[in-house]
Amino acid sequence: MALSRETLLQLYEMMVKIRTFEERVAEIYYEGKQPVFNIAAGPVPGEMHLYSGQEAVAAGVCAHLRPDDPVTSTHRPHGHLIAKGVDLKRMMAEIFGKETGLCHGKGGHMHLFDPELHFGCGGIVGGGIPHAVGAALAIKKRGEDRVAVSFFGEGAANIGAFHESLNLAAIWKLPAVFVVEDNLYAISVPKTASTAVRSNAERGAAYGMPAVQVDGQDVVAVYEAAGEAIERARRGEGPSLIEAVCYRFRGHFEGDPEHYLPEGEKEKWKQRDPIVLLGNQLKEQGWLTDEEAQAIQERMTALVAEAEAFARQSAYPAPEAALTDVFVQAS
Amino acid sequence: MAERLLTTARAIAEAIAQEMERDERVFVMGEDIGAYGGIFGATQGLLEKFGPERVMDTPISEMGFIGAAVGAATEGMRPIAELMFVDFFGVAMDQIFNHMAKIHYMSGGNVKVPMVLMTAIGGGYSDAAQHSQCLYGLFAHTPGIKVVIPSTPYDAKGLMIQAIRDDDPVMYFFHKGIMGLGWMYPNPRATGPVPEEPYTIPFGQADIKREGTDLTILTVSLMVHRSLDAAEQLAEEGISAEVIDLRTLVPLDKETIIESVKKTHRVLVVDEDYKSFGMSGELIAIIAEEALDYLDAPPKRLAVPDVPIPYSRPLEEFVLPSVERIVQTARDLVAE
Numbered sequence: 001m002a003l004s005r006e007t008l009l010q011l012y013e014m015m016v017k018i019r020t021f022e023e024r025v026a027e028i029y030y031e032g033k034q035p036v037f038n039i040a041a042g043p044v045p046g047e048m049h050l051y052s053g054q055e056a057v058a059a060g061v062c063a064h065l066r067p068d069d070p071v072t073s074t075h076r077p078h079g080h081l082i083a084k085g086v087d088l089k090r091m092m093a094e095i096f097g098k099e100t101g102l103c104h105g106k107g108g109h110m111h112l113f114d115p116e117l118h119f120g121c122g123g124i125v126g127g128g129i130p131h132a133v134g135a136a137l138a139i140k141k142r143g144e145d146r147v148a149v150s151f152f153g154e155g156a157a158n159i160g161a162f163h164e165s166l167n168l169a170a171i172w173k174l175p176a177v178f179v180v181e182d183n184l185y186a187i188s189v190p191k192t193a194s195t196a197v198r199s200n201a202e203r204g205a206a207y208g209m210p211a212v213q214v215d216g217q218d219v220v221a222v223y224e225a226a227g228e229a230i231e232r233a234r235r236g237e238g239p240s241l242i243e244a245v246c247y248r249f250r251g252h253f254e255g256d257p258e259h260y261l262p263e264g265e266k267e268k269w270k271q272r273d274p275i276v277l278l279g280n281q282l283k284e285q286g287w288l289t290d291e292e293a294q295a296i297q298e299r300m301t302a303l304v305a306e307a308e309a310f311a312r313q314s315a316y317p318a319p320e321a322a323l324t325d326v327f328v329q330a331s
Numbered sequence: 332m333a334e335r336l337l338t339t340a341r342a343i344a345e346a347i348a349q350e351m352e353r354d355e356r357v358f359v360m361g362e363d364i365g366a367y368g369g370i371f372g373a374t375q376g377l378l379e380k381f382g383p384e385r386v387m388d389t390p391i392s393e394m395g396f397i398g399a400a401v402g403a404a405t406e407g408m409r410p411i412a413e414l415m416f417v418d419f420f421g422v423a424m425d426q427i428f429n430h431m432a433k434i435h436y437m438s439g440g441n442v443k444v445p446m447v448l449m450t451a452i453g454g455g456y457s458d459a460a461q462h463s464q465c466l467y468g469l470f471a472h473t474p475g476i477k478v479v480i481p482s483t484p485y486d487a488k489g490l491m492i493q494a495i496r497d498d499d500p501v502m503y504f505f506h507k508g509i510m511g512l513g514w515m516y517p518n519p520r521a522t523g524p525v526p527e528e529p530y531t532i533p534f535g536q537a538d539i540k541r542e543g544t545d546l547t548i549l550t551v552s553l554m555v556h557r558s559l560d561a562a563e564q565l566a567e568e569g570i571s572a573e574v575i576d577l578r579t580l581v582p583l584d585k586e587t588i589i590e591s592v593k594k595t596h597r598v599l600v601v602d603e604d605y606k607s608f609g610m611s612g613e614l615i616a617i618i619a620e621e622a623l624d625y626l627d628a629p630p631k632r633l634a635v636p637d638v639p640i641p642y643s644r645p646l647e648e649f650v651l652p653s654v655e656r657i658v659q660t661a662r663d664l665v666a667e
Contacts, residue, residue, distance in 0.1 A: 039456045040516040045644060046457035097457065097643030108459045108642025123461035124419060125391045158390035159422060186391050188367040194390035255514055260366045319649035322641050 003220060005287045011063060011219045012282060013296050015055035015275045018079045020300040021088065022050040022250075024308065025078070025095060029254050037255060043312070044095055046108060051079035053249030056274035057181050058083040060222025061149060061242075064230045070135035070148040072128030073121035075110045080151050084117045088307035098314035105317045106325060125186075126152060126159035129178070133165045136174035136239070147233040149177045154243070155186025157200045166207040166241070175233035177226070178204065180243040181216065187252045188260040204241030216244030217272045220281075246274075334524035338511025340372030342484040342525045343449075346491035347374065347411060349529045351381055354409060357495060358385040360396045361413030370415055371451045371510050393423040397448060401431045401500075404446040409495060414450040417466045417504065431500045432475030444500045447491075452480075453506040453553055453603060455651055456516060460639035463647075465552070468602075468609030470502050471580040477501040477534060478580040482509055482555035484523040486578060489532030496531065506553040506603075520556050535582035539591070543573035545665050546597035549588060549614050551577050554601045554652060561657035570665050580610060588614065589622050596627040597664050601652050606634035628667035631660050 003011075025044065032042025039045060051058065054076075062083035065071065073080040081091060086102075094101030095109045102114055110123040118135070122128060132150035139146045156162055157180055169176045180200045184191050197203060204211025210232070214221045222244050229240035247269035251258045258266075282288035324330075337345065351357045359374055365388040368375030378386040389396040393414060400410040414420060420427060427448065434444050454463030471478040477499050481487040487505065494501040511521035540555055541562050548558045555576045562572040573591055577584065592598050598618055600611040611632035618630060633652040641647055 037514045038516055039514050046459065046642065047462065097646075103642075105643030105646055106460075106639075106641045108457060111459055111461070111642065123459070124421065126422070155391045158392045158395075160392075160394050161422070187363045187370070188365075189363060189388045189390065193388060316645045317643055319645045322638055322646040322649045323636060326638050 003223065007063070008220075008278065008282055008287065011059050011223060012275070012278050012288070013300070014059040014063070014083055015219065015278065016296055017300045017303065018055045018058060018082050019052055019275060020297070020304050021082060022052045022078060024304045026050055026250065026254060028308070039255070044109070048109060048254040049076040049252065050250045050254065051076055053269070053273070054181055054183060054216065054246045055079055056219035056222050057179065057216050057244045057246055058151070060219045061151070061177075061179055061226040063223055064227050065147070065149065067117050069146050070118040070132065072132045072135070072148075072150045073119070074128065074152050074156070075121075075123045075125070076153075077110070077112050077121035080121070081112055081114065081117070081119055084114075084119050086114055086117060086119070088303055089310040092307035092311040093314050096311040096314070097316065098311055099317040100310070100314040104321065126156040126161040128152065129156065129161050129165040132176050132178070133169050133174060136169060136176035137172065139175050140172070145234050147175045147177060147230050149179060149230070151179045151181060153186065154180055154182035154184070154191050154195065154200060155189070157203065158194055166204065166209065166239070169239040170208040173236075173238040175236065176239040177229045177233055178239065178241040179226070180241065182243050182245045183248045185248070185252065185260075200243045201241060209239045209241055211241035211243070213243040213245065216246030217274045217277060219274055219278050335527060336522050337484050337525040338372070338522050339481070339484045339487045339505065340375065340510040340512065342488040343373045343491050343505065344375050344377060345525070346488040346529070347495070348377060348380060350492055350495040351377070351385060353529070354495075356407065356409040357411065358387065358408065359411045359413070360387045360389050360400060362389055362391060362415050364388060364413050369413060371505065371507055372512060373413065373449060373505060373510070393419055394426055397423040398426040398430065400446045400448070401426060401434070401444055404444045404500070405434065405442050409445050411447040411449060411495065414448060416462050417450040417452045418461050418464050420450070420466065427470075427476075428473055432473050435499065436475055443498050445498045447494045447501050447503055449503040449505065451507050452504045453508055454640045454647060455508055455553070457642055457644055457647060459642035463640040465504070465604040467502075467504050467551070467580060468604045471610065475500065476581065478504070479534065479578070480504045480551040480580065481578065482552050482576050483520060484511070484525045486532060486538065486576070488525050489530050490578065492529055493531040493534060497534070504552065508553045509556070518556060532578070534579045535584050536578065537584035537587040538576045538578055539573060539587070540576045541572065541574040543571040544595055545571045546573070546599055546661055547588075547591040547595045548572055548574045548599050548601055548657070548661070549577060550574065550601040551580070551610075552603065554603050557652060557654050558601050558657055560654045561661065564654070564658050565661055568662070570661060572661055585617060585621065588618065592618055592622045593625045596625055598626070598630045599657070599661055599664055600630070600632040600634070601657055602632065602634040603651060604634060605637055606632065607637050609634065628664055631664050633657060633660055
């Protein structure tokens with residue numbers, strides 16, 4: 001099935017949007033942290049896990065989703081939320097810890113919630129997988145045609161929540177899609193040392209659901225596999241698993257020394273940058289000129305700049321606001 | 332010869348290495364503890380020295396490998412498991428709470444679980460609600476777990492060796508802000524003198540980190556450092572604060588606490604854990620039970636005011652005990 005020019009350009013633009021956002025966040029992150037790195041300093045403190053390199057997965061999957069399709073994500077959530085259609089301004093403001101942010105500064109980069117987009121994420125590995133099962137259960141109970149998608153890493157596929165969730169989704173035939181982003185490492189531990197099977201698709205199959213492994217640098221491959229899985233779920237035919245093999249271009253988190261990486265490995269993967277791959281394909285087909293590519297880049301840069309300006313200009317929450325939101329009804 | 336200075340992280344790694352040399356039953360399991368050396372450096376150099384058979388990187392399977400540490404311990408090994416952040420305890424809580432803590436008791440004392448579960452605690456760097464907690468109160472509440480919380484490189488080494496040699500399950504909590512990490516907010520006391528030869532510090536012995544006469548500050552971990560900074564400022568105002576580092580909550584050195592209260596007649600608990608139903612309440616209850624008549628003023632406590640740790644800097648600063656708030660609370664206490 002050949003994809004239309006319009007679809008391919010949308011995928012391309014989304015990947016550029018995510019990359020532009022992430023690379024700008026990286027620059028901002030190091031403000032106040034030079035010459036001596038101090039994780040607590042600067043306008044964006046704390047850990048920072050960026051998505052650069054994995055854009056094809058978020059873009060290829062979320063292109064099939066509606067705003068009301070629930071998505072659960074991870075400690076590396078920006079790409080998924082952008083692909084889901086978040087307001088970049090409110091997302092950036094949250095990353096800056098501002099009152100205007102998605103969570104009024106309480107959540108931060110790892111804990112982004114957007115109820116309008118049915119999106120949640122968190123800093124506990126595997127924590128979101130059962131939530132997608134629960135969301136799918138709610139959808140099924142109500143007889144809706146929505147689909148719940150859970151993104152997580154290959155590292156999370158070794159935690160109990162993954163195995164229990166797959167089994168539940170399969171026995172209850174839930175409209176859920178499990179997307180394993182195999183970026184080869186759980187922080188420093190390679191998949192070869194953590195996982196006895198080559199592909200988590202084997203595990204999906206063992207739990208009784210259709211499961212495939214795809215090239216996660218190839219957005220078309222991800223798009224096609226996700227389309228099949230999501231449509232199957234919408235039709236009420238149960239869950240699926242997709243493992244997309246990809247790579248973290250910026251390490252586990254900013255400041256990762258990456259001394260565990262084999263020499264030359266990252267450079268090799270960067271040669272298959274998902275944005276460059278699709279850009280070249282579009283150009284060969286005559287569907288994208290250098291000028292058009294540049295115009296897309298400029299538009300995305302402007303969007304991110306607008307989000308950044310909004311975040312910087314926004315006020316911090318009042319310190320006492322720390323005491324609210326523990327309960328819906330405090331007494 | 333000049334004293335040898337180590338960071339807390341180096342002191343912990345050295346303690347483990349020396350015990351691994353002494354006792355072949357000791358081995359280490361955890362996420363990123365091998366080539367990476369532990370995310371907070373507590374196992375740096377161990378893989379190079381002892382190899383992957385004894386320094387085992389695990390998958391992200393905390394229930395599995397902490398449970399495996401319990402099983403290996405009951406078979407006579409001396410495992411050390413690292414839970415990367417204490418916040419991640421949830422997925423392994425059944426193994427910690429219902430197995431590690433209870434097997435010795437349930438077996439009528441017939442089965443031993445000599446393991447160490449070490450873990451990183453603490454906030455102050457905007458890592459938000461799932462990576463900034465202390466939670467030692469939760470584990471101290473659970474019968475059957477020894478709870479060790481060092482604050483200095485010297486204590487960290489002696490308490491780790493003691494923990495490894497102890498026949499009971501020990502949870503060993505190191506605060507990220509005391510490890511001497513190059514990328515964390517600076518703390519000059521995170522580097523200090525540490526003897527090269529192995530030594531132990533017995534559990535249940537609090538350490539008076541600073542002597543004083545006007546009030547007693549009871550605390551642990553990073554808050555020892557904040558309290559010492561506060562005591563310095565208070566001294567300039569003519570207030571003499573005694574800072575007691577409890578070092579272990581289970582067992583607890585009640586004697587040192589009570590003796591100090593009898594001397595100063597005023598007590599402030601500084602705790603980075605949640606306020607209600609935790610360390611601060613327990614300490615004050617013990618003082619009420621055993622030294623109420625010696626108090627000249629109601630005890631005070633500074634702790635996280637029963638909210639999750641927020642991300643944004645002004646919010647987080649508002650909920651964590653600070654030097655300024657310790658000073659202010661101490662002033663108020665002495666004025667009463």
